[in-house]
Amino acid sequence: MIKHSKSVVIHKFGGYDVLKIEDYSLPDLKDKIEVEVYYCGLNFCDIYKRLGFFNKPLPFVMGSEACGVITDLGLKTDQFQIGDRVICYDFEEGMYRTILRTSPEKCFKIPDEIPMEDGAAIFLNYLTAYFALFELGGIKSGFNVFIKSCGGGFGCAATQLARTVKNVTIYGVVSKGKEQQVQQNGVNFVYNNESDYLNEAKKDCPEGFDLILDNESGSWLNEGCKVLKFFGKIVVLSANSMINNPNSISLFSKLKLFVGVLSFQLSSLMNKSNSVCGLHTGNLVRENRKRVLECLNVIFDLYKNGEIKPKIDSIWPMEEVVQASKVLGERRNVGKVLLKTRN
Template identity: 30%
Template sequence: MATASADADQPTSTETCKAIWLVGHGGYDKLQVKNTPVTSPGDGEVRVAVQACGLNFAELMMRQGLYRRSPTLPYIPGFECSGTVESLGDNVTGLEVGQRVVCVPGHGSWSEKIVLKFDHVFPIPDSMSFEEAAAIPVNYITAYMMLFDVAHLSPGKKILVHMAAGGVGTAVTQLARTVENVTIFGTASSSKHETIRQAGVDHPIDYRSVDYEQAVRSISPDGVDIVLDPLGGKDVKKGVNLLRPLGITVLFGFANVVTESKNYFNLAKQIAGFDLGGLFGVPQAKEAATKLLQLYEEGAIKPRIDSVYSFAQVAAAQKRMHDRLNVGKIILVPHKEEEKQDTPTAEESRQGGEMSENMETKKEETKETENEEEAEPNK
């Protein structure tokens, strides 16, 4: 536990808590629930009893060894969580013991208890559930800053968002709907189209059966103003091709690196991206968090919870995200009735680590293919 950085040299007591540790790179078996010493909050710190944690695609990449801002192994993953304030260190202002809060430590959230800086802790409305609170920080702060700080969304703009049924896609849709006359194109499998349409996507596109570039142009021949791309790879080039004059592509993820057979990091370097790893260290992120909690109270946004898994079911939760089955946010909770889930088999667990085992080979392949033209569209 315990601290956001999972440091072992902090003063500890005999008290322990359950936490999910990443002990190596590879399959799902590299995520292990362990008893972990509980630390006390120091100067300017808060200890929180965690009730819910968010699961993000970046944490899949961490398990596979693909995320460049990962701490040194072993460590406790988790960008975000919610819970109740348990104790306060010296010089903490604006928080009270027993207060319901959402936390953005950067790392270390997947623990029953966490110690972090008090200015990374925000009180939540009484009407907000712990699961909803844990779904806010990464997805909604990312969406908010991409739309308004990076892409400068304004009335009348057209947006293409990939993985529109996921956590960030849902957040983008809801936030874009707060601006007048915005047209939203969203890619998702056909089974999710009605859901994303109800959420506010004007034009759902089944990326598995049609070329989304052609689908967008059939409705908007001159393309779109903003492309929000969590995929990377071939889709970077396609996104640029879809831009109207003065349009912008915002690259904020590399899902294709996890699911494709090639590494396209070098291609992605052609475009300035949104760096999730450094998100919580900037003042704009804190301002965005405050604004988002206000928008929730006003009824303008509401996180969609796809499913809730216990810490012991973290492998099944990651597999659901890896297979792109979720509609909305996947949540991890420390305590939950152990109902049967589709837990990965031993063979699936090994397959989950195949990408990280071959990363060095992939990097060499990238150098050879970096300047090649991509003949087939990635739908």
């Protein structure tokens, strides 16, 4: 029986140089599913973990998202069998491996119609976008949707899912050089993130926005509320404004976010009957598998019908995880960044 697998491991928190490739021990197969991994998905939550924001005990295997083929079972189950193609997800990390063993509730079958690389790109980004748009945002025909960061894996997924609803207009912010690609993905109005984009968007959408998808949080919430329609909503997905240093999250960044949240005025919501929602997909996957499966099946059907298609920015060999992580951390990607574990 296999006891180790090639993995991306960190032994200390810090910059890209803490990412190491090594053979790392596998947990016992009992009560678990063994998966030969084909691709891993890179996500911003992995950056938080690498920088030590969650103070996770060291050392540990990086990565929250992978897909591959089941090669062994350490339990009796009617849900899975050897040879099934599955997505594996765990917010607590442990997925950047050539072979992984995990519990069955962290595995989700991939339909035959979906290629493995698209399976690796579809789970977290599209689930998060679906919950933000449909479950919390209540998107419907005629909505004006503002996506704070429309060029990454989540932003591309949110754009495609929003376009499945008739007569939706999408406004998005992106870094310089990505404008044409996000327009091709379906964004109607594109703004450079170094410009006065909120005032520019107000000129293009003077009536205001029905829904804002925000990945910064902090003081930006007050500004976002100013451009909402009556009954408009902001869905807060993360606090990526803290990630401005590849080696650490500074105390200043944490304080800036904390002060920004404290400065948020409840009257900003009450004046126009607005609401702010928070979304943590990791907790949803852990606590409400039934709802996750329902939404995932809707997403799979949209894929089969040709209404969505994951935009993959680049695929890197596992040995080049540092370079791949820089693409994501420096926000150079348009779409999903993947690792491949097989030659």
